[in-house]
Amino acid sequence: MVIVLKKDVTKKQVDHIVKKLKEIKLRPMVSRGVDRTVIGVIGDESRLRVQPIEAFPGVEKVMTVQTPYKMVSLENHNQPSVIKLGNGVEIGGNRIVIMAGPCTIETRKRTLDLAKIVKKAGATVLRGGAFKPRTSPYDFQGLGETGLKYLAEARKLTGLPVVTELMNLRDLPLFEKYADIIQIGARNMQNFDLLKELGKTRKPVLLKRGMANTIQDFLMAAEYIYSHGNHSVILCERGIRTFETATRFTLDIAAVPVLKTKTHLPVVIDPSHPAGKRAFVPALTRAAVAAGADGIIVEVHDNPEEAVCDGPQALLPDQFESLMAELRLIANAIGRTI
Amino acid sequence: MVIVLKKDVTKKQVDHIVKKLKEIKLRPMVSRGVDRTVIGVIGDESRLRVQPIEAFPGVEKVMTVQTPYKMVSLENHNQPSVIKLGNGVEIGGNRIVIMAGPCTIETRKRTLDLAKIVKKAGATVLRGGAFKPRTSPYDFQGLGETGLKYLAEARKLTGLPVVTELMNLRDLPLFEKYADIIQIGARNMQNFDLLKELGKTRKPVLLKRGMANTIQDFLMAAEYIYSHGNHSVILCERGIRTFETATRFTLDIAAVPVLKTKTHLPVVIDPSHPAGKRAFVPALTRAAVAAGADGIIVEVHDNPEEAVCDGPQALLPDQFESLMAELRLIANAIGRTI
Amino acid sequence: MVIVLKKDVTKKQVDHIVKKLKEIKLRPMVSRGVDRTVIGVIGDESRLRVQPIEAFPGVEKVMTVQTPYKMVSLENHNQPSVIKLGNGVEIGGNRIVIMAGPCTIETRKRTLDLAKIVKKAGATVLRGGAFKPRTSPYDFQGLGETGLKYLAEARKLTGLPVVTELMNLRDLPLFEKYADIIQIGARNMQNFDLLKELGKTRKPVLLKRGMANTIQDFLMAAEYIYSHGNHSVILCERGIRTFETATRFTLDIAAVPVLKTKTHLPVVIDPSHPAGKRAFVPALTRAAVAAGADGIIVEVHDNPEEAVCDGPQALLPDQFESLMAELRLIANAIGRTI
Amino acid sequence: MVIVLKKDVTKKQVDHIVKKLKEIKLRPMVSRGVDRTVIGVIGDESRLRVQPIEAFPGVEKVMTVQTPYKMVSLENHNQPSVIKLGNGVEIGGNRIVIMAGPCTIETRKRTLDLAKIVKKAGATVLRGGAFKPRTSPYDFQGLGETGLKYLAEARKLTGLPVVTELMNLRDLPLFEKYADIIQIGARNMQNFDLLKELGKTRKPVLLKRGMANTIQDFLMAAEYIYSHGNHSVILCERGIRTFETATRFTLDIAAVPVLKTKTHLPVVIDPSHPAGKRAFVPALTRAAVAAGADGIIVEVHDNPEEAVCDGPQALLPDQFESLMAELRLIANAIGRTI
Numbered sequence A, B, C, D: 001m002v003i004v005l006k007k008d009v010t011k012k013q014v015d016h017i018v019k020k021l022k023e024i025k026l027r028p029m030v031s032r033g034v035d036r037t038v039i040g041v042i043g044d045e046s047r048l049r050v051q052p053i054e055a056f057p058g059v060e061k062v063m064t065v066q067t068p069y070k071m072v073s074l075e076n077h078n079q080p081s082v083i084k085l086g087n088g089v090e091i092g093g094n095r096i097v098i099m100a101g102p103c104t105i106e107t108r109k110r111t112l113d114l115a116k117i118v119k120k121a122g123a124t125v126l127r128g129g130a131f132k133p134r135t136s137p138y139d140f141q142g143l144g145e146t147g148l149k150y151l152a153e154a155r156k157l158t159g160l161p162v163v164t165e166l167m168n169l170r171d172l173p174l175f176e177k178y179a180d181i182i183q184i185g186a187r188n189m190q191n192f193d194l195l196k197e198l199g200k201t202r203k204p205v206l207l208k209r210g211m212a213n214t215i216q217d218f219l220m221a222a223e224y225i226y227s228h229g230n231h232s233v234i235l236c237e238r239g240i241r242t243f244e245t246a247t248r249f250t251l252d253i254a255a256v257p258v259l260k261t262k263t264h265l266p267v268v269i270d271p272s273h274p275a276g277k278r279a280f281v282p283a284l285t286r287a288a289v290a291a292g293a294d295g296i297i298v299e300v301h302d303n304p305e306e307a308v309c310d311g312p313q314a315l316l317p318d319q320f321e322s323l324m325a326e327l328r329l330i331a332n333a334i335g336r337t338i
Helices: A011-023 A045-050 A108-121 A145-158 A169-178 A192-198 A215-227 A255-262 A278-291 A317-333 B011-023 B045-050 B108-121 B145-158 B169-178 B192-198 B215-227 B255-262 B278-291 B317-333 C011-023 C045-050 C108-121 C145-158 C169-178 C192-198 C215-227 C255-262 C278-291 C317-333 D011-023 D045-050 D108-121 D145-158 D169-178 D192-198 D215-227 D255-262 D278-291 D317-333
Strands: A002-005 A027-032 A037-042 A059-063 A097-101 A125-127 A162-165 A181-184 A205-208 A233-237 A267-269 A295-299 B002-005 B027-032 B037-042 B059-063 B097-101 B125-127 B162-165 B181-184 B205-208 B233-237 B267-269 B295-299 C002-005 C027-032 C037-042 C059-063 C097-101 C125-127 C162-165 C181-184 C205-208 C233-237 C267-269 C295-299 D002-005 D027-032 D037-042 D059-063 D097-101 D125-127 D162-165 D181-184 D205-208 D233-237 D267-269 D295-299
Touching: A002 A011, A011 A027, A011 A037, A027 D027, A027 D037, A037 D027, A037 D037, A097 A108, A097 A317, A108 A125, A108 A145, A108 A317, A125 A145, A125 A295, A145 A162, A145 A169, A162 A169, A169 A192, A169 B169, A181 A192, A192 A215, A205 A215, A215 A233, A215 A255, A233 A255, A255 A267, A255 A278, A255 C278, A267 A278, A278 A295, A278 A317, A278 C255, A278 C278, A317 C317, B002 B011, B011 B027, B011 B037, B027 C027, B027 C037, B037 C027, B037 C037, B097 B108, B097 B317, B108 B125, B108 B145, B108 B317, B125 B145, B125 B295, B145 B162, B145 B169, B162 B169, B169 B192, B181 B192, B192 B215, B205 B215, B215 B233, B215 B255, B233 B255, B255 B267, B255 B278, B255 D278, B267 B278, B278 B295, B278 B317, B278 D255, B278 D278, B317 D317, C002 C011, C011 C027, C011 C037, C097 C108, C097 C317, C108 C125, C108 C145, C108 C317, C125 C145, C125 C295, C145 C162, C145 C169, C162 C169, C169 C192, C169 D169, C181 C192, C192 C215, C205 C215, C215 C233, C215 C255, C233 C255, C255 C267, C255 C278, C267 C278, C278 C295, C278 C317, D002 D011, D011 D027, D011 D037, D097 D108, D097 D317, D108 D125, D108 D145, D108 D317, D125 D145, D125 D295, D145 D162, D145 D169, D162 D169, D169 D192, D181 D192, D192 D215, D205 D215, D215 D233, D215 D255, D233 D255, D255 D267, D255 D278, D267 D278, D278 D295, D278 D317
Parallel strands: A097 A125, A097 A295, A125 A162, A162 A181, A181 A205, A205 A233, A233 A267, A267 A295, B097 B125, B097 B295, B125 B162, B162 B181, B181 B205, B205 B233, B233 B267, B267 B295, C097 C125, C097 C295, C125 C162, C162 C181, C181 C205, C205 C233, C233 C267, C267 C295, D097 D125, D097 D295, D125 D162, D162 D181, D181 D205, D205 D233, D233 D267, D267 D295
Antiparallel strands: A002 A037, A002 A059, A027 A037, B002 B037, B002 B059, B027 B037, C002 C037, C002 C059, C027 C037, D002 D037, D002 D059, D027 D037
16 A cells, blocks of 8 residues: 655655554555655555545555455466356356346246346346336336246256346345346345345346446446455346447447456356347347357347346347357357357 | 337347237337437336336337336425424525534533534534444444434524434334434445335435435436325435545535426535535535525534544534625625525 | 427417427427327438428427438448449448558558568458557557558558548548548547538548438538538447446447447448557457458457557457457358458 | 555665665655655755656655645735726635636527626626537637627626636637636646646636646646636636536535645635526525635626527526525625625
């Protein structure tokens, strides 16, 4: 850590800071430069959690050297984590995982039909929401447990493990029972109490990046789950909020290579939510695979006119099938498979 | 609502859309313009929740005329809502409410001391967190119920009602017992299950705007609480995420006049979190009062070096006192009091 | 166009608006809905440039149906534009164009060496800046005309046409003489006087998107050049400003499919500036090709330690060569060549 | 400066960096910490302009201690700069300067009328654009020199000095002749060649912050003008681009206190452009004065229906007059005058 002092810092203030640092077993080294005095600090920066140096008189700013996340960091675990699902699907290995299905579970029949459709096209995980976070209280809020049961039935029928979104602690037992991967939505990425509880389950968690959260926030949220005991965390970039309105969100495609230099956790891309419109989804999906994502989670619907949610951004079955063919070739181009 | 059709829309597609609109009791009027055909639609737009017109073939975009929030809208309730707290304090009236106190409840003594300090300077509500949403799992997470008890004791001592943050459903009974206003943090603004439960309590809720949420998202979140039965909702702007890093967040000061044209709910500003540094807090607080905010929620600490959280942005007691003197004059300048 | 009126609009205000619309030869149709009265307007919306309806009493908002850009719109020119450079290189056709070279022209020898290096790896255009827009007045500002001469010499040596940045009107004659493509930087994207002058030259222009500009702003800037007579405009996405700081800018990869639905102009991606770091460049470049970009403009340097500008983000020659091999396969995967 | 090295940095890489630093007369001090080796560097950081340490092998990141701007920094010039206009008006002193007038100069009569109106209400500078930066090439581009002449006539009539926008170098002589303050628009804030030329004139420059530019970018742009010889630079915050669309731009009100801790230059706020709508302008203007701005530049129009530009955001004369009364009281509340 480096503490940059104010230009008019007094000797007394410097001494006070140095004394406090020593008290918490850090090793300060004061250097007086042309413009500024700075204090370099050797030792475990996390000791500063209890001593807010930035609040001390004479301090201009504090620059940290260490990352605030530890367990999810690539530095502390130098091999990519591979998350194994029950039925042989692995996330984070050489093979790219395609998760597909409707935004929302609507009826039993459609759920089973879509499961068959996406399986046939090559998906290895079925997605679908039974509890829906909706911006408006007047929108359809999901089928709840009934939806989870349809998903479980679709899994039985097709062998596809299912990923589905959990919205609150109370429903966790249901997800332990029915889900293969518990999805945490962007709006809950910093619901810290929920993250702690997820640390206690052994179900893999697909954690979506919050729409206003930096990569560092994202890794800290993953650290919450990981440090509370659950090491099966999958990161999912799904677009951030920017000034651009031509798309629903701005897909931060660079999140893939950035995360790959910082963490051992697998990285998945959701191309549907940032696109907002079907026409943009294939390009974003291809880009995600080319950028090095370990997986894709994409919306597919056979009759978007009847979709209760996000119809405009769902791929049609035909489109999904053609896209899969392109994705296989792109995966090969970078030495991977689908 | 206006449906803009694609340039190459077919007659069959238009007829199909018109038919569907009539089925849900809306009145479509097709007009063929120079460049485009558009369909104007008369009727209650909310019927479209079950019919996603944007997903229909031939549709370019759908432009809505009505606001998606109803009960919190100024159009539906033409007088400002005034929220009454037990001890005579009112939020949303002519008098501007000052809520002040530490970021986090630390010790019993400090809590009582700070309550006396802020009361003396003119605050009418005491703020302080017992459950803390922290970005890092390794940071201090709050005193929990013990903290709530200290707050209750401070209330007894000073008469100041207390506002404090709730992080999850499970703790709601504690807040029913100890808090006067339940604060919902920015990271929980779209925790919809929590919002629904808050609709069932009768405690006033101070709802903070999410850091990536538009004014419309904000009003929809308030609508969740309001439509579930709790009409005592206070909106709080606390800064949004932008590219600027000189401050912790960018205070959207225009949120005050914008909200005042859209809703009857009171609007409060938190100048501390966007500032991030003590030096910027007085200017933001003065701006908030001048812009027409109904209240301020600001951090004050008598020894920021020992603050376990957000020390750098807490005002010192002296600063707070001087600031209060300025705020009173500014309030008078716009015909209000403090 | 649709004019949404305020809830309390008076008959007199409506009549006044209708009268004005008729005066400028538009056809208004008033419809009274449940909540609101709206006026649908048939006719050329551009007539409203002289009549700011939004400023009229009683108007809540004006929603436009037509795009404000015309000549660059896909609706008005249904085939992709292909820009031909002198030496057989085409931008916008099936073959993806790779533009590569140093950020800044430094010495004659390095310029010639790098030209040979990138040509050997498969680049078909040479990039390099002679006039540099630098954030600090104390940074190196470029070699000026000398740099342009080195580029011309490199073109003679390798046959590669050159793309290089123009910063102001005064230097246009130099660029007419030395450049094959005139690059306009992000910071000049809305330098409207410059855009107008570029409309008068016949050199192709590579227009970079401003870091805070929407897709619509971008197309309006292209319209400036196009409507003033120069139809050889190439659009270049290079990252936008967002809250994320892990990368220098956030590459808006969705700009590729979005622009492809709106304009006939070719779309190029610059992966170097958004990356900011060499390690992220290959992933972004692969994503760009997979997303459907017509070209790439990427920085390559053989000794980044000595680069006077942007050394950290330049690819090394070896990296560039390996990347080219991957790009060829990805291009094939989507039916294109490099 | 502090250089953070990669975890796997080799001794050879460290030695290489140290050697280079010594060659450019900087004093490196290597410290090996728990996790990381860092190199503290004493000396003038600007020497690093020619040696991009970030591009060196083994370097993770470089953290600078010094600000990159010098002459405009408060550290190098500890007193606020006061810019004197010919007729006794001073910007940056205790008295807050109100600049008001139409967005665009339309007719001679209206210009003279509005000059009288704003003067009567208490404005001390007249604003108005003769050359207009318009997003669309089809929009009215301004009256040009004729507009400047009308402004000069209005100055003669009222004694108000005039501020008006310059868009390119070519027109500088006209502005030397007619303008009292040369305004540089947000879109030209990083038109570096223009900034250099402005450094050679002696006319005060009102520099607007670019809509995607940080405070640091803003100060660097001011440094361009200042370091080239013109010390009469006035900074103007006018809103930044964010995801919020309820206003045209998001006014960064914190820019006032932030700039006041970093620079001696005066700070002015434009409340009209961020508001986008008349109804929001008074609140933003009051906030600006309360936050400590040295001046306001606001649009006033007596018939917004006929305004060729930005009619919806112009204050009516009556509104402006009432607002001025409030502003005077707010100024007094913080010990200033208007």
